């Protein structure tokens with residue numbers, strides 16, 4: 001699909017949003033609304049396992065970013081059935097992508113990953129598979145497996161890049177570099193599967209120049225989508241004591257909106273956007289910022305900020 005050139009085309013092709021929403025990609029690809037069913041087959045990651053002295057990422061809680069921690073450890077079919085019912089009701093959808101979300105999905109045995117894929121594909125209303133993982137935990141065998149499955153169904157890979165800035169990556173204890181992320185993206189894209197990345201905004205040293213450079217780097221990469229998160233403080237994370245000691249403050253909603261607007265303005269209109277801010281299903285674990293708690297209100301405030309300034313995705317993009 002060609003990116004929209006005019007305000008009228010943006011209205012039609014982007015569902016009235018100032019950015020290219022991933023929902024439109026799914027509608028075009030699958031012919032109807034498709035939503036994700038989060039599941040977990042992994043229960044660890046290189047950071048938690050302390051590989052090469054790595055430590056748990058500064059923002060990550062004990063559930064490894066899983067939306068339904070109460071289901072962790074349950075048999076995969078039980079997870080799919082239960083979560084499918086929840087998301088179907090919540091989003092009024094009847095087609096799904098099974099999303100292998102928690103921890104580092106590729107830090108588990110390949111046989112387990114394949115079993116999970118086969119279980120997901122038993123459901124006739126499952127339109128494909130999405131795998132979340134780190135950009136530096138990609139064996140050749142995993143890449144081959146994704147390629148094989150992509151001949152049967154849609155396969156999307158979401159890599160937790162978070163930032164391309166090495167100082168920020170060290171601060172968040174990611175254990176990989178920006179260069180490793182770029183290499184990971186390129187290796188996955190070479191298999192022909194769909195590739196997206198996750199980015200976090202709100203780092204202590206972040207500035208406008210970095211945000212623009214991040215957008216420009218995304219434009220050069222073979223990715224089809226990006227998911228944005230704001231850095232928030234959860235209970236039982238390494239960030240929690242830093243917040244209480246006054247060594248870290250999350251950005252306010254206006255500052256975050258400014259960063260999102262700047263990023264979108266420089267992002268190519270060919271790259272779809274999943275969401276504009278973090279979405280936690282475990283609000284009881286959220287410590288700060290409070291605006292993250294008010295999901296719809298904050299989302300609307302970000303949209304208003306963007307629209308009030310006449311910004312739209314790709315406004316300053318030059319190919």
Ligand code: SF4
Nearest residue numbers: 045047057060064103
């Ligand atoms: S964010 Fe991912 S890689 Fe980092 S500690 Fe959590 S599960 Fe592990």
